[in-house]
Amino acid sequence: xxxxxxxxxNLNGSEAIAxxxxxxxxxxxxxxxxxxxxxxxxxxxxxxxNCFSEFGENRVRDMPISEMTFTGMGxxxxxxxxxxxxxxxxxxxxxxxxxxxxNAIGKIHYMSGGAVKMPIVVKTAAGxxxxxxxxxxxxxxxxxxxxxxxxxxxxxLYDHKGLMASAIRSNDPVIFFEHKELLLKRARSFLSxxxxxxxxxxxxxxxxxxxxxxxxxxxxxxxxxxxxALKSAYEVAKEGIDVEIIDLRSLVPLDIETVLQSxxxxxxxxxxxxxxxxxxxxxxxxxxxxENIDPTSLRQIKRHAVPDVPIxxxxxxxxxxxxxxxxxxxxxxxxxxxx
Amino acid sequence: xxQIERFKAMVEMRFFDEACLEGVPTMEIHGELHTGIGxxxxxxxxxxxxxxxxxxxxxxxxxxxxxxxxxNPYRLMSEIFEKKTGICQGFGGHMHPxxxxxxxxxxxIVGQSLPVALGYAYAFKMRKEDSLAIGVIGDGAANHGTFHxxxxxAGAWKLPLLVxxxxxxxxxxxxxxxxxxxxxxxxxxxxxxxxxKCVNGDDPDIVSEAVEEAVSHIRSNQGPAILEAVCNRxxxxxxxDTDHYRSKTEKQNMLKGDPITTYSKxxxxxxxxxENEIQNIFQTSKQKMxxxxxxxxxxxxxxxxxxxxxxxxxxxxx
Ligand SMILES: Cc1ncc(C[n+]2csc(CCOP(=O)(O)OP(=O)(O)O)c2C)c(N)n1
Numbered sequence: 142x143x144x145x146x147x148x149x150x151n152l153n154g155s156e157a158i159a160x161x162x163x164x165x166x167x168x169x170x171x172x173x174x175x176x177x178x179x180x181x182x183x184x185x186x187x188x189x190x191n192c193f194s195e196f197g198e199n200r201v202r203d204m205p206i207s208e209m210t211f212t213g214m215g216x217x218x219x220x221x222x223x224x225x226x227x228x229x230x231x232x233x234x235x236x237x238x239x240x241x242x243x244n245a246i247g248k249i250h251y252m253s254g255g256a257v258k259m260p261i262v263v264k265t266a267a268g269x270x271x272x273x274x275x276x277x278x279x280x281x282x283x284x285x286x287x288x289x290x291x292x293x294x295x296x297x298l299y300d301h302k303g304l305m306a307s308a309i310r311s312n313d314p315v316i317f318f319e320h321k322e323l324l325l326k327r328a329r330s331f332l333s334x335x336x337x338x339x340x341x342x343x344x345x346x347x348x349x350x351x352x353x354x355x356x357x358x359x360x361x362x363x364x365x366x367x368x369x370a371l372k373s374a375y376e377v378a379k380e381g382i383d384v385e386i387i388d389l390r391s392l393v394p395l396d397i398e399t400v401l402q403s404x405x406x407x408x409x410x411x412x413x414x415x416x417x418x419x420x421x422x423x424x425x426x427x428x429x430x431x432e433n434i435d436p437t438s439l440r441q442i443k444r445h446a447v448p449d450v451p452i453x454x455x456x457x458x459x460x461x462x463x464x465x466x467x468x469x470x471x472x473x474x475x476x477x478x479x480x
Numbered sequence: 481x482x483q484i485e486r487f488k489a490m491v492e493m494r495f496f497d498e499a500c501l502e503g504v505p506t507m508e509i510h511g512e513l514h515t516g517i518g519x520x521x522x523x524x525x526x527x528x529x530x531x532x533x534x535x536x537x538x539x540x541x542x543x544x545x546x547x548x549x550x551x552n553p554y555r556l557m558s559e560i561f562e563k564k565t566g567i568c569q570g571f572g573g574h575m576h577p578x579x580x581x582x583x584x585x586x587x588x589i590v591g592q593s594l595p596v597a598l599g600y601a602y603a604f605k606m607r608k609e610d611s612l613a614i615g616v617i618g619d620g621a622a623n624h625g626t627f628h629x630x631x632x633x634a635g636a637w638k639l640p641l642l643v644x645x646x647x648x649x650x651x652x653x654x655x656x657x658x659x660x661x662x663x664x665x666x667x668x669x670x671x672x673x674x675x676x677k678c679v680n681g682d683d684p685d686i687v688s689e690a691v692e693e694a695v696s697h698i699r700s701n702q703g704p705a706i707l708e709a710v711c712n713r714x715x716x717x718x719x720x721d722t723d724h725y726r727s728k729t730e731k732q733n734m735l736k737g738d739p740i741t742t743y744s745k746x747x748x749x750x751x752x753x754x755e756n757e758i759q760n761i762f763q764t765s766k767q768k769m770x771x772x773x774x775x776x777x778x779x780x781x782x783x784x785x786x787x788x789x790x791x792x793x794x795x796x797x798x
Contacts, residue, residue: 182653182725205623205659206590206651234589237624272511273573275588450791454573455562456510457781462788 148335154301154323155187157337158264161305162189162226164341166196169224172309173200175211176228185230186266186324212238215261216245224260226309232267232280232318246314247289259314264305267294268320268365268415269463273454277463279364279447281318282414282421285392291315292392293346296323296367297333300390303344311346320365332371333388347394351403355385358476359403361426362413363389366464370413373470382477392422397429404430408440409476413464418446440480445472483752486684489527490520490740491761493544495769496553500543500560500574502773504719508561513574516544518714521739522646523548525687525709526614529695535583535600535613537593540575541646542586545616549584551577554772563779570782571790583611590651591624593617594643598630601639601704612640612698619708620651622665634704635672641704642694643674646681648713653725666708674704681709682739683746712737 152160166172174189174196180203183190193201204211208229215225229235235242242263249257269277285292293315295304301323308315328335333352352367353374362370367388374384385403389396404410410430412423423444430442445464453459497517503509516523523544530536530549538545546556551567559566560574567579575588583600587593597615604611621627622645634641645665649656662668669676675697679690687709694705712734716723723731747753753761 177651178653180654185652203654203658205654206620207623207625209625237589237591270511272575273588274576276512276575448788450788453571453782453787454511454559454568454576455564455570455782457562457784458570458787461784 148328150337151328152298152337153325153327154298154319155184155325156190157298157301158188158305158319158324159183159190159192160337161302161309163192163195165306165309166192166200168341170200171222172224172226173202173218174226174228175202175204175214177204177206177230179203179228184228186319186321188264188319188324189228208234208238209241212241212263213245215263216241216249216259219259219261220257224309226262226264229263229265231276232265233275233278235265235280235284242284242290242316243287247287250313251289258312260312261314262308262311262317263314264317264319266321266324267318268322269452269459270321271456271459274451277452279318279416281363281392282416284316285422289314290393291346292318293390294318294363294392295390296364296388297335297350297352298328298331298337299334300344300350302337303342304346304390306341307343307346310343315346318364322365323368326368332368344390346391347396349390349396349399350388351386351399352388353384353386355383355407357383357407358409358411358473359385359387359400359407360411360413360473361387361389361400363392363422364415366413366415366469369464369466369469372466373473376470377473377477380474382473384473395425395429397433400426400430401433404434404439408438410439410442411472411476412444412446413469413472414444414446415464416446417449418444419449421446441476443472443476445469483685483747483750486524486527486688487743487747487753488761488765489524489548490684490743491765492769493520493523493547494740495765496547496557497543499769499773500557501719503561508777509574510562511573513560513719514541514717515715515719516541518734518739519646519648519681519711520544521684521743522644522681522687522709522711524684525691527688529688529691530614531611532582533609533611535597535611536616537597537600537613538584538586538616539590539593539618539621540586540588541618542575542577542616546577546579546584546586549582551579551582551584553769554775557772557776558779561776561779562781563776564782565776565779591617591621591626593621594626594630598634598639598641601634601641602637605637605639610699612642612695614642614644616644616646618651619645619647619649619656619660619665620654623659631668631672631674631704631706635674638701638703640698642698643704643706645706645708647708647710649710650713650717652717652721664708666706669706672704674706675702676706676708678708678710681711682737682742684743711739
């Protein structure tokens with residue numbers, strides 16, 4: 142919002158990503174893109190638009206609906222010297238190719254004693270967009286649990302392009318979680334950095350961002366929830382509650398230093414996560430905080446995530462299980478009233 | 481089952497989905513919606529061949545299969561409209577309807593209907609029951625590994641499984657011809673010691689005849705069958721799909737071959753129905769389905785405080 146007047150390109154998240162893929166493919170002819178509907182269609186969210194016409198079918202290939210096999214193909218392609226970007230349309234479908242991701246892509250560099258690199262990006266659209274239990278999951282916590290995979294989860298429009306460029310250049314495998322809302326959201330309605338320079342640039346993987354500085358509560362989150370957090374923080378600021386927001390940007394590597402610095406200052410921590418709550422991101426962040434900061438010096442630690450339930454179809458149910466603007470705002474107000 | 485029944489079923493299905501379309505712009509259906517519009521003849525061809533105990537496992541495009549299997553249309557539409565009166569009380573939604581009473585279910589994950597249908601087929605055979613299982617898939621799903629794995633098991637153990645492929649030529653934007661090693665999907669049958677046939681899926685009589693053959697093959701204990709019915713998907717993949725990957729002429733030509741119009745002309749020329757009777761069927765079906773819509777719209781959504789109700793069936797305190 143702050144930068145609204147400076148926005149000369151009203152891109153959406155998918156266009157920012159497509160631009161990164163396009164530019165990286167221009168720079169390295171070994172980079173290729175495979176997946177369902179990535180060709181002529183340009184991706185169901187448009188995140189590979191213009192690539193097919195520019196680079197042709199050999200480098201931008203529509204795959205049959207055979208995720209396990211084309212993810213496995215990515216492994217062979219990488220071994221042969223290519224740098225595949227594999228699109229798994231929705232994060233929910235990671236299940237059908239998980240074998241190749243966690244037993245091959247995540248382990249081969251290690252198993253080969255460092256001899257075989259896996260410069261692979263698996264990009265996938267996560268997040269709730271009203272499509273119930275099998276098309277609304279985030280699952281970044283699940284993937285982050287598995288060793289050997291960098292887990293990148295952009296939120297600002299600027300980061301969509303810059304982190305994708307870094308992911309493609311990474312010689313380690315990256316699981317790149319887009320969010321459906323952000324893929325379709327345009328620059329002018331972004332609250333976090335909406336400016337996407339035309340030239341190529343990278344955003345380093347492993348450094349969190351701080352889209353809002355504050356002194357009362359540290360709100361740690363990622364992906365679309367950063368937008369919700371910014372909106373909530375703006376709202377509660379009117380009541381004198383000053384929230385600092387940390388956008389993790391990546392779960393692996395995790396920039397815990399930035400979190401610790403902030404929590405030391407505010408002594409109040411809220412983790413907001415659109416993924417399932419237990420055994421996931423919020424538990425990990427909080428554990429690392431209490432491992433590093435004497436818990437008795439902290440005033441409050443809270444988390445707000447999907448309460449370990451599949452995403453229901455009906456809007457009336459969805460609204461009470463998926464963190465949203467109101468629920469985040471209420472958490473902040475409640476915390477501000479506490480110690 | 482006679483031709484009039486088939487025709488009525490087609491028209492009712494069409495109006496069912498047209499009624500559902502009304503819920504998209506209003507956000508009453510706030511997620512994805514995939515309709516079967518254009519593909520009515522295939523489900524109509526199943527009429528009369530299935531027993532209530534037969535199982536049917538469907539896909540994201542499942543409304544017609546549910547209706548043909550006998551799922552209550554009012555409760556199905558309620559589910560699609562996210563209502564408490566839905567067959568899953570609004571928890572499942574349009575891609576995930578379940579009705580044990582009719583042995584009907586569906587999945588939103590492509591290719592995953594087949595293994596589930598196979599499980600039913602195994603159970604039927606194990607218990608020496610005379611039922612069969614149908615796993616419905618689209619052409620796109622035929623390229624999923626589950627197709628091979630399922631049919632291999634069904635063929636090896638002669639399980640009572642019908643794989644019904646609704647080949648509408650596309651998996652979202654990708655033409656099946658670009659990603660299929662063979663001319664048809666049905667010709668894979670011989671690799672699995674299965675019965676296989678590819679038919680015109682726009683004519684319910686043709687489909688019905690083929691279903692009859694396939695079903696008698698299966699019910700006589702000879703193992704699985706693959707029936708491929710070629711059809712068209714009239715609308716975008718889902719509501720909101722701009723469908724920019726198909727040309728205008730391709731779409732115009734497709735709509736000229738509307739199976740409902742074609743079949744009504746056929747029945748007219750066979751003197752099975754008069755023009756008047758046809759119009760009556762249209763009117764009655766439309767009234768019926770839009771009447772349902774009106775009732776469904778008056779229903780309530782599930783209560784928010786029930787959102788955590790069904791995670792487990794047993795108590796999990798502590
Ligand atoms: C495993 C998996 N991959 C991808 C998708 C996304 N998707 C949903 S429907 C569809 C196309 C399916 O094509 P087809 O099987 O021919 O059925 P149709 O939609 O044409 O009825 C795709 C790719 C999915 N739901 N599940």
